[in-house]
Amino acid sequence: MASYSSRVRSDIARWRQAGLIDAATADLLARDVEANERKSLSFGTILAMLAALLFGAAILIFVAANWDAVPRLARVASLFAVILGGYVGGAVLKTRDHAAIGEALWIVAAAAFGGSIALIGQMYHLSGDEASVLVTWGAATALAAVALRSNPLTVAAVGIADGWLFLKGFDYFTRTAFPHAFVIMAVVLFAVSFWTRSQPARHLIILSLLFYLVLLAMHQATLPVAIPLVIVSIVLFAAGVLAPEPVDRILQLDGYLPLHALLGFLTGLAVIQFELADQSTYDSGFTIASVIALAGIVGAIVLAGRESRGLRWLAYLGFAFELAMIYVVTLQSMLDTAGFFLAAAVLLGILAIVIIRVEKRIRGPATGGATA
Amino acid sequence: MMTGKRLIISALLLALVQIGFLSSIIVGRAAILRNGKEVLLKIEPVDPSDFLRGDYIILGYEISRIPATMIANIPADKLSSDDTSIVVRLKKGADGYWTPTTAWFGKAPMPAAADEADISGHVTQGWDLREEGATIAPDYGIERFYVPEGEGMAIQNDIRVRPFGIRLALASDGTAQIKALVDGDKTLFEEPLY
Numbered sequence: 001m002a003s004y005s006s007r008v009r010s011d012i013a014r015w016r017q018a019g020l021i022d023a024a025t026a027d028l029l030a031r032d033v034e035a036n037e038r039k040s041l042s043f044g045t046i047l048a049m050l051a052a053l054l055f056g057a058a059i060l061i062f063v064a065a066n067w068d069a070v071p072r073l074a075r076v077a078s079l080f081a082v083i084l085g086g087y088v089g090g091a092v093l094k095t096r097d098h099a100a101i102g103e104a105l106w107i108v109a110a111a112a113f114g115g116s117i118a119l120i121g122q123m124y125h126l127s128g129d130e131a132s133v134l135v136t137w138g139a140a141t142a143l144a145a146v147a148l149r150s151n152p153l154t155v156a157a158v159g160i161a162d163g164w165l166f167l168k169g170f171d172y173f174t175r176t177a178f179p180h181a182f183v184i185m186a187v188v189l190f191a192v193s194f195w196t197r198s199q200p201a202r203h204l205i206i207l208s209l210l211f212y213l214v215l216l217a218m219h220q221a222t223l224p225v226a227i228p229l230v231i232v233s234i235v236l237f238a239a240g241v242l243a244p245e246p247v248d249r250i251l252q253l254d255g256y257l258p259l260h261a262l263l264g265f266l267t268g269l270a271v272i273q274f275e276l277a278d279q280s281t282y283d284s285g286f287t288i289a290s291v292i293a294l295a296g297i298v299g300a301i302v303l304a305g306r307e308s309r310g311l312r313w314l315a316y317l318g319f320a321f322e323l324a325m326i327y328v329v330t331l332q333s334m335l336d337t338a339g340f341f342l343a344a345a346v347l348l349g350i351l352a353i354v355i356i357r358v359e360k361r362i363r364g365p366a367t368g369g370a371t372a
Numbered sequence: 373m374m375t376g377k378r379l380i381i382s383a384l385l386l387a388l389v390q391i392g393f394l395s396s397i398i399v400g401r402a403a404i405l406r407n408g409k410e411v412l413l414k415i416e417p418v419d420p421s422d423f424l425r426g427d428y429i430i431l432g433y434e435i436s437r438i439p440a441t442m443i444a445n446i447p448a449d450k451l452s453s454d455d456t457s458i459v460v461r462l463k464k465g466a467d468g469y470w471t472p473t474t475a476w477f478g479k480a481p482m483p484a485a486a487d488e489a490d491i492s493g494h495v496t497q498g499w500d501l502r503e504e505g506a507t508i509a510p511d512y513g514i515e516r517f518y519v520p521e522g523e524g525m526a527i528q529n530d531i532r533v534r535p536f537g538i539r540l541a542l543a544s545d546g547t548a549q550i551k552a553l554v555d556g557d558k559t560l561f562e563e564p565l566y
Contacts, residue, residue: 073566076566080395084384084387087384087386087387088383088387091380092380094379113394116394120394120397122518123398124405125516126513126516127511127516140390147382148379
């Protein structure tokens with residue numbers, strides 16, 4: 001698939017040939033495209049990261065094996081050497097224009113720190129739980145991300161925080177409190193991500209917060225969590241669609257705020273629907289939630305679907321989920337389901353006609369000429 | 373973009389801070405091993421299905437279950453435990469093993485006598501303190517013993533047929549550090565300082 005920049009470049013060449021623009025303008029445009037080209041992950045970067053992750057996993061598993069052929073002080077010393085060599089060596093490579101390999105080395109160093117904590121725990125038989133080890137490791141990784149201003153290390157810190165949330169969230173057996181501290185971690189890491197210019201970390205944090213809220217709804221009250229989530233999602237969606245420029249200047253999500261908001265909206269409503277599903281025969285709550293969900297999906301497509309293909313696909317996915325959900329829940333009376341679907345079909349059909357007409361009208365003048 | 377030299381310097385500082393942090397844990401633990409008061413605790417048989425996980429043995433002690441009646445400072449209106457620290461006073465028995473005599477939430481009101489030692493642990497929230505025969509289960513951070521890969525199973529089987537013990541070093545604040553796993557009179561694994 002051709003990237004946007006290469007497509008624009010071929011367009012510029014065509015416009016130049018057709019005489020629409022002169023050579024100077026063509027040159028300016030081409031240079032502007034090049035300057036603003038979004039740096040996408042290259043194959044080499046991905047391979048370097050994969051190698052780093054494998055190396056890190058090897059370190060951790062080597063520690064776990066507790067191999068007594070190597071004296072443990074030698075094991076500690078070699079892990080310390082990997083930490084030192086990884087951070088400093090990575091920094092040297094980064095300044096010499098090998099950014100990808102440098103960042104990969106930093107990831108290895110961060111893994112070696114985690115391995116060192118595990119090894120010390122093993123040496124002194126510390127029985128502190130894995131969760132507190134993850135907190136220390138995540139804090140050290142976040143510190144490294146700040147000190148080195150590294151995007152991958154920020155993502156790694158978020159990943160470790162997620163691991164902590166996962167361990168705590170599914171820890172039904174011991175008497176641990178619900179991991180509310182995750183919200184603090186998320187806020188801190190979100191702030192860190194601005195300094196490290198890590199947009200992927202921000203996306204991951206938002207998704208993780210949604211996961212946290214689902215866990216919270218499962219463990220504790222459902223509706224008091226889900227209803228505010230739906231409302232906040234609607235507000236964020238509106239902000240992202242109505243004032244995209246200022247909102248994105250603050251959050252720097254590359255215009256993906258509406259997509260996240262839609263996901264939050266759908267998640268919240270799904271939680272509400274699951275909660276109200278078994279009382280759907282005598283209570284209209286489920287029906288209301290379903291109507292809101294369908295209306296929200298349609299609204300999202302109308303308001304933001306044209307700019308974002310990802311949002312459209314999420315909306316279609318949510319729509320399919322809603323249909324399945326409604327069908328399963330109202331299965332007890334096929335006639336009701338049929339009636340609901342018929343009404344929905346008619347409404348959506350009308351909406352479809354409206355949308356098609358609107359989109360045609362918007363596009364109409366644009367197709368008129370290249371001079372516009 | 374950070375300038376080259378500054379990036380390398382911050383990487384170096386970062387590595388030293390992290391290594392320093394890790395080293396301080398090692399030094400602290402080694403200090404307890406070297407200077408701590410030595411006590412011997414009997415290991416209790418643990419449910420075999422839960423006994424060996426991967427490369428460590430789960431250890432249970434007599435002090436892993438403290439009767440609520442042993443805790444000297446429970447306020448009259450307290451029905452269940454807070455998330456708090458606990459101090460358990462140990463006394464050496466005739467057989468060489470140390471057993472609990474009294475326990476306090478928070479801190480001990482008076483220092484331990486010469487033939488006594490304090491171990492500090494952590495209690496989670498919500499243990500019943502009022503029911504007849506109620507016990508609480510503190511953690512002391514000594515509930516695991518790591519063994520070389522593959523050696524755990526044999527020890528696990530032996531512990532079920534004869535008494536094993538754990539020799540601990542106790543810091544003055546009650547922090548416990550495992551020193552050795554003993555099988556009767558024989559020391560199986562003795563931990564070096566480092």
